[in-house]
Amino acid sequence: MITLYTANARIAVQTQIQYRAANYFYMIGMIAEPVVYLVVWSTIANANGGSIDGLTAKDFAAYYIVWTLVRNMNIVLTPFAWEERIKDGTFSGQLMKPVHPIHEDLAQFMGWKLVVLVLWIPLAIVLALLFKPSLSPTMLQCAVFFFAIWGAYFIRAIMQWSLGLITFWTTRVGAIFEAYYLSELLLSGRVFPLVLTPHWFQTLTWFFPFRWCFSFPIVALTGPIENRDLFIGLGMQLAWILFSIGLLAIVWPRAVRRFSSVGG
Amino acid sequence: MPVIEVDELSKTFKVPVREQGLRASVRSLVRRETREVTAVDAVSFTIEPGEVVGFLGPNGAGKTTTLKMLSGLLHPTGGKCSVLGLEPKGRPAELLQQITLVMGNRNQLQWDLPALDSFELNRAIYRIPRADFVERRDELIELLDIGELVTKPIRNLSLGERMKMEIAGALLHQPKVLFLDEPTIGLDITMQRRIRSFVADYNERHGATVILTSHYMADVQALCKRVIVIHHGRVVFDGDLSALSDRFTTQRTITARLADGEEITIRSLREETASATSKLLADYDVVDLTIEDPPIDDVIEQVFADAHEAQ
Numbered sequence: 001m002i003t004l005y006t007a008n009a010r011i012a013v014q015t016q017i018q019y020r021a022a023n024y025f026y027m028i029g030m031i032a033e034p035v036v037y038l039v040v041w042s043t044i045a046n047a048n049g050g051s052i053d054g055l056t057a058k059d060f061a062a063y064y065i066v067w068t069l070v071r072n073m074n075i076v077l078t079p080f081a082w083e084e085r086i087k088d089g090t091f092s093g094q095l096m097k098p099v100h101p102i103h104e105d106l107a108q109f110m111g112w113k114l115v116v117l118v119l120w121i122p123l124a125i126v127l128a129l130l131f132k133p134s135l136s137p138t139m140l141q142c143a144v145f146f147f148a149i150w151g152a153y154f155i156r157a158i159m160q161w162s163l164g165l166i167t168f169w170t171t172r173v174g175a176i177f178e179a180y181y182l183s184e185l186l187l188s189g190r191v192f193p194l195v196l197t198p199h200w201f202q203t204l205t206w207f208f209p210f211r212w213c214f215s216f217p218i219v220a221l222t223g224p225i226e227n228r229d230l231f232i233g234l235g236m237q238l239a240w241i242l243f244s245i246g247l248l249a250i251v252w253p254r255a256v257r258r259f260s261s262v263g264g
Numbered sequence: 265m266p267v268i269e270v271d272e273l274s275k276t277f278k279v280p281v282r283e284q285g286l287r288a289s290v291r292s293l294v295r296r297e298t299r300e301v302t303a304v305d306a307v308s309f310t311i312e313p314g315e316v317v318g319f320l321g322p323n324g325a326g327k328t329t330t331l332k333m334l335s336g337l338l339h340p341t342g343g344k345c346s347v348l349g350l351e352p353k354g355r356p357a358e359l360l361q362q363i364t365l366v367m368g369n370r371n372q373l374q375w376d377l378p379a380l381d382s383f384e385l386n387r388a389i390y391r392i393p394r395a396d397f398v399e400r401r402d403e404l405i406e407l408l409d410i411g412e413l414v415t416k417p418i419r420n421l422s423l424g425e426r427m428k429m430e431i432a433g434a435l436l437h438q439p440k441v442l443f444l445d446e447p448t449i450g451l452d453i454t455m456q457r458r459i460r461s462f463v464a465d466y467n468e469r470h471g472a473t474v475i476l477t478s479h480y481m482a483d484v485q486a487l488c489k490r491v492i493v494i495h496h497g498r499v500v501f502d503g504d505l506s507a508l509s510d511r512f513t514t515q516r517t518i519t520a521r522l523a524d525g526e527e528i529t530i531r532s533l534r535e536e537t538a539s540a541t542s543k544l545l546a547d548y549d550v551v552d553l554t555i556e557d558p559p560i561d562d563v564i565e566q567v568f569a570d571a572h573e574a575q
Contacts (some may be wrong), residue, residue: 007388015376018417092337093372096365097389098357257339 001103008104009111016115027119030072031127034064037191038131053196058134062222063193065127066135070217071190072116073149076157077105079164079177086167086259095256102161102248109157137221144230148217151237156213158244165255183208189215209240266310267348267441267473268334274342274497275304275329303329305497306343313440316467316474318488318505322568326497327477328367331443334475335365347441361390364439366431368449371418379414379429383436390437397436404432407462424455431459435466442466442474448483460486481560493567501567509557513566520544521552 016023041064042057050056055063085091094101137145163180166173185191188210194202205211216233219225225233278298282288304326311317321327332338334345336352336359345352350359373382387397405411408428418426427447435442444463448456464487467474478484484491484505491508493501501508516537520528528548532540537555544550557563 003391004388007385011374011377011381011385014381015374018376089367089370090372092332092365092367093370095337095355096335096360096363098360099389 004099004103005107005110008107009114012108012111013115016112023115023119027072027116027123031068031123034067034071035127037067038064041192042131055193055195056134058132059222060193061127061131062133062135063218065124065131065133066218066221067190067214068124068127069117069120070149070152070214072120073113073217074152074156074213075113075116076109076153076160077164079160079167079173079180082164082167083173091259095259100252102158105161106154106157110153113153135222137223140227140230141221141223141225144234145217145221147234148220148237151234151241152213152217155209155237155240155244158241158248159209162244162248162251165251168255168258184210184213187211188213189218193219195219206236209244212237212240265313265349267313267315268309268311268345268475270307270309270330270334270343270345272306272308272343273304273330273333273340273345274302274306275326275333275338276341277301277303302497304333304340304494307494307497307499308343309492309499309502311473311475313473314467314471315490316463316476316487318484318491319475319477319494320484320491320564321477321494325494327494328445329497330494331365331445331475331477335363335443336360337365361437362439363441363443364434364437365443366434366445366447368427368446371426371430373418373426373429373433375419376417378417379410379433382418382429382433383414386433386436392437400436400438401432404435407465408432409458424451427451427455427459428462431462438470440470440472442472444474444476444478446478447476448478448480456480456482457486463487481564485560493564495568500570505560508567509560509563513558513563515558517556517558518544519554519556520548520550523549523551 038060041052041055041060045052045055045057045060051059082091085094091101094104097104163177166176187205187208189205190210194205194211194215205215212233216237220230220233277300279301281297281299303324307326307330319327319330329338333340334347334352336355339353347359348362350356352359373379374385383397383401386392387394392400405414408431410425410428410432413421413425413429414432418429421429431447442463447463448459451459460483463474463476466472467487474487476483476487489504491501491503491505492499493508501511503511514534515531516534518530518532518537518541522528528544530540530544541553541555545553
């Protein structure tokens with residue numbers, strides 16, 4: 001399995017290197033979103049006497065600069081890709097291989113992140129020089145962050161892969177996927193740090209996978225966070241990964257059976 | 265023991281039907297009508313190890329559906345089949361390790377990278393030991409004459425060149441059974457010939473069993489001793505290619521070259537060929553004479569026409 005993942009990751013790196021310019025434009029587009037959030041929240045914080053709920057402009061800067069890395073790390077195969085895969089026959093080819101097709105996607109997106117990481121570093125430096133973040137993580141926070149970004153990746157990857165399988169039952173799945181993404185936008189900490197939201201809202205986010213894909217890895221590095229909460233967060237990520245695998249184990253055989261009865 | 269056993273295999277699809285117009289569209293929102301289409305209807309045959317069998321039929325006859333059921337991509341709605349003693353339904357890894365499906369119009373290689381990189385990926389997927397991989401890869405490169413192409417990105421290759429890469433990639437794990445679905449579609453004559461000779465060579469070297477579908481009769485004539493003709497999901501002929509002509513054609517073409525250089529071509533009924541030839545030899549100064557069955561394309565056309573009439 002390690003050989004399979006290494007080979008796929010290598011393929012992804014080689015492919016992405018071919019599209020250097022496209023990757024740079026992609027990265028520039030990617031940082032536009034957090035920069036907008038950062039400017040808005042910093043302006044509100046400054047207008048509010050320097051902070052909102054204890055978060056200063058420099059804290060927001062740290063949050064959204066780490067956000068850019070977390071976002072790049074948790075990019076996965078979009079569920080929209082399935083329709084095309086079925087239509088162009090790629091999926092039939094994948095089914096003819098003696099390994100589960102999810103491994104190819106997981107491995108290729110993991111490899112792609114290595115390229116993205118290299119491109120992200122100079123952009124992060126520019127953002128840090130411009131917005132001067134307040135960031136002083138402990139060694140433990142750094143270690144937890146490392147695992148948390150991969151945890152976030154696996155939750156998102158497996159959940160969205162499973163979600164994409166809805167395509168096997170109905171081809172017009174855009175509305176379902178949009179509802180999923182809207183929920184993620186609100187409940188993940190992507191638009192606003194969850195610490196700014198009411199207590200009941202924060203409690204609600206525990207019951208969805210989204211918080212563990214955005215807010216948790218970001219806060220694990222930027223803080224403030226108790227050591228205990230770092231481990232609880234990793235535990236929650238593990239729980240969601242296991243849940244996603246369980247979900248996939250239920251949906252996948254049915255999806256393949258459906259494909260096998262309808263054809264492609 | 266047969267490599268492929270197919271017994272009363274059937275496949276029925278439910279397809280939505282809707283009449284033209286807005287009213288029908290609205291009605292289909294609440295009540296969706298479907299109709300059953302039988303793509304494969306109680307097909308039976310067996311294929312022995314090392315056989316190269318041509319699977320013939322017009323568009324929509326059920327050829328690809330049958331191949332997909334044999335490779336595990338589709339589940340039969342009736343009957344059963346086995347490949348290498350295993351049931352394809354459920355796609356057991358043990359079976360997928362030993363078969364391959366090449367579809368003429370589908371690309372399975374990494375579009376942006378040279379084929380060599382895709383080959384490496386296949387090595388990892390099929391867990392091919394490094395030494396075996398290098399030997400097989402080099403053999404395929406030599407047989408398909410693709411030494412200069414394997415380092416070019418797939419997207420920069422012509423259709424025929426890409427097809428050769430697809431075939432090489434699909435054979436790296438040295439499958440025992442090859443399902444080739446129109447492998448020469450859209451290729452020029454030279455490329456078709458190369459792929460044909462490669463398949464023949466591969467079959468001879470490795471004793472692989474091959475089922476080939478093609479609309480080019482030249483493919484079938486060059487590779488297949490046996491053909492299975494399928495029409496409207498049913499087998500209408502299963503036997504030697506030569507027997508196909510005997511059974512479905514009533515005429516033969518006699519061509520005589522005369523001493524003065526003129527050429528005469530006549531068509532006679534099969535049972536009258538001998539007397540027609542004698543008359544020709546008696547009446548003319550013949551220096552050369554050939555007696556041929558009609559072109560195989562004509563024969564196949566006749567088969568389909570007969571099958572259509574029978575229904």
